Amino acid sequence: MKSFPGFPHRSEFTSVPNAFFSQLLPQIEDIAELKVALYTFMLLYKKKGFPRFTSLAELTTDSGLMASLKTEEEVRRGLELATARGTILHLEMEAEKQAHHIYLLNDEDNRQALEKIKNGEIELQHLKVAARPEQPQEAPNIFTIYEENIGMLTPLIADELKEAEQNYPTAWIVDAIKEAVSLNKRSWRYVARILENWQTHGRDYGTHRRESGETPDKYFKGKYGHMVQR
Numbered sequence: 001m002k003s004f005p006g007f008p009h010r011s012e013f014t015s016v017p018n019a020f021f022s023q024l025l026p027q028i029e030d031i032a033e034l035k036v037a038l039y040t041f042m043l044l045y046k047k048k049g050f051p052r053f054t055s056l057a058e059l060t061t062d063s064g065l066m067a068s069l070k071t072e073e074e075v076r077r078g079l080e081l082a083t084a085r086g087t088i089l090h091l092e093m094e095a096e097k098q099a100h101h102i103y104l105l106n107d108e109d110n111r112q113a114l115e116k117i118k119n120g121e122i123e124l125q126h127l128k129v130a131a132r133p134e135q136p137q138e139a140p141n142i143f144t145i146y147e148e149n150i151g152m153l154t155p156l157i158a159d160e161l162k163e164a165e166q167n168y169p170t171a172w173i174v175d176a177i178k179e180a181v182s183l184n185k186r187s188w189r190y191v192a193r194i195l196e197n198w199q200t201h202g203r204d205y206g207t208h209r210r211e212s213g214e215t216p217d218k219y220f221k222g223k224y225g226h227m228v229q230r
Contacts, residue, residue, distance in 0.1 A: 014042045017107075024087055032069055036078030037087050039065045044105055051113040053124070056101040079103065089114055093127035100127055142173050149177050150186045157188050168195050172203070 020037070028034045039062060043054040056079070059065060060072045069075055079101075083090045089104040091114060102124070104110040116122040118129055142161055147153045153161075164173055176194040180186060 014045045016041050017105075020087070024085065027085070030078070030081055032074050032078035033081035033085070034078075035065065035068055036075060037082045040079075040082070040088055040103055041105070051104055051110055051117075051122070053102045053104045055103065059103075091117060091129070093124065093129060095126050095128070102127070142170060142177075145174055145177055146188070149181050150188065150191070160188055160192070164192070164195065168199065172198060 016038075020041075024037075025034075028037070036059070039059060040054055043058060043062070044052045047053070056076070059079070060075050065075065069078065079088070079090070082088050083103075086106050089106045089110055091102050091104075093100045093102055104114065113122060117124060120129075142165065143153055143158065146157070146161060161173070172195060173191070176191045176198070179194055180190045183190075
């Protein structure tokens with residue numbers, strides 16, 4: 001190991017929050033996280049204005065940090081760990097359709113500033129908050145919908161619902177539950193009967209019958225009427 005000759009006269013210093021030493025340092029086990037956190041403190045301390053922030057590009061072009069961690073992947077990993085721990089704050093920005101990752105010290109002022117950046121109240125040079133892709137809507141959970149609209153989900157009913165999912169589109173099951181509720185016929189057997197009729201006669205069968213003057217009570221007549229609970 002090469003011996004360090006000592007700090008030069010009138011060395012520059014970097015301010016590090018005391019809580020980092022008392023609360024965070026005892027928890028940090030990954031050397032990449034530790035090095036990235038310390039370099040982030042150094043870069044932020046050199047900044048002026050408000051809010052002070054650094055970026056992934058700035059960190060990965062710092063000769064000292066790159067000499068220490070060797071690869072950009074290690075820098076990214078250290079940043080992810082430090083962000084997850086709450087040492088620093090991260091926000092993805094963009095400029096000219098290019099992604100830019102910025103990092104701030106996690107304190108009260110910067111937490112408030114981060115929200116203002118997201119809301120457009122604070123502008124950071126030429127950067128703007130990156131647009132998030134719309135998340136696909138989750139398919140409706142028929143078990144939850146059943147409990148919220150029909151009643152308690154028993155093991156037997158759960159099995160019936162699972163079987164129905166194999167035989168009908170989920171949207172049909174949800175709409176059949178809504179149909180039963182609108183007619184104040186809150187039972188799985190009534191919902192199942194609606195689904196059977198839709199499968200036999202077509203999706204618009206129930207609507208057509210009501211418009212033509214026929215009533216839902218016809219479900220209870222005929223060969224299987226005794227099986228349907230009112």
